[in-house]
Amino acid sequence: MSHLFHQPCSCGEAKSHVVARRMTSDDVPIALWDNGALTWGSLGHFVKNSSHPRTAEHARVALRAGRLVLGDVCLYDAKEVPTLVSAARWAAARDGLPGTMRARYRKLTEPRGLVPRWTVEERNARGEVVSRYWILPRLLDPTLAVWHERGVYAVMRRTSGSLSTLFRADRQSQAFAPTGFEFKTQRELLRALPSLVSRPVKESC
Numbered sequence: 001m002s003h004l005f006h007q008p009c010s011c012g013e014a015k016s017h018v019v020a021r022r023m024t025s026d027d028v029p030i031a032l033w034d035n036g037a038l039t040w041g042s043l044g045h046f047v048k049n050s051s052h053p054r055t056a057e058h059a060r061v062a063l064r065a066g067r068l069v070l071g072d073v074c075l076y077d078a079k080e081v082p083t084l085v086s087a088a089r090w091a092a093a094r095d096g097l098p099g100t101m102r103a104r105y106r107k108l109t110e111p112r113g114l115v116p117r118w119t120v121e122e123r124n125a126r127g128e129v130v131s132r133y134w135i136l137p138r139l140l141d142p143t144l145a146v147w148h149e150r151g152v153y154a155v156m157r158r159t160s161g162s163l164s165t166l167f168r169a170d171r172q173s174q175a176f177a178p179t180g181f182e183f184k185t186q187r188e189l190l191r192a193l194p195s196l197v198s199r200p201v202k203e204s205c
């Protein structure tokens with residue numbers, strides 16, 4: 001760690017050293033160094049996205065970010081930690097609050113590039129939408145569709161035939177079968193869909 005910025009720690013130790021250790025939810029040890037760097041274990045590799053501070057100011061912010069990470073890291077799997085680190089650095093450069101880091105984490109992990117294109121299937125006498133459906137982009141998953149009615153977003157999977165817009169007829173002929181995945185809000189639906197589709201969702205921004 002000699003190439004990194006270093007100044008004597010408040011504890012009086014002159015050499016670079018670990019100031020705190022925690023475990024992830026899947027029991028991977030993580031260490032915070034006095035300059036704010038994070039490593040896997042005390043001898044391990046740098047945690048992806050963790051900072052490599054080169055000035056006293058950078059080290060101060062990195063240390064604040066590192067403490068935010070360690071405060072919550074027991075709730076995250078190791079594979080989620082690099083994103084948590086990004087969120088913590090974002091928060092540390094602002095108000096430095098755990099809630100800010102958590103909100104940023106949610107924003108960073110929100111599915112992107114998946115924009116519903118609803119087709120209205122039925123309206124009532126007042127013109128309000130009673131039911132609508134969304135057939136997912138073929139490239140993402142040619143078998144999935146979502147049906148929205150009575151406040152429920154139900155994910156359906158095509159079991160026979162080819163995709164068409166005759167969704168109700170298809171459903172009645174049982175060409176679509178419920179997957180069992182149902183959501184109360186579009187937000188919950190969009191959060192869950194990436195794990196249900198057959199191809200990874202591209203991040204579009």
Ligand SMILES: [Zn+2]
Pocket residue numbers: 009010011012013017019034
């Ligand atoms: Zn120290």
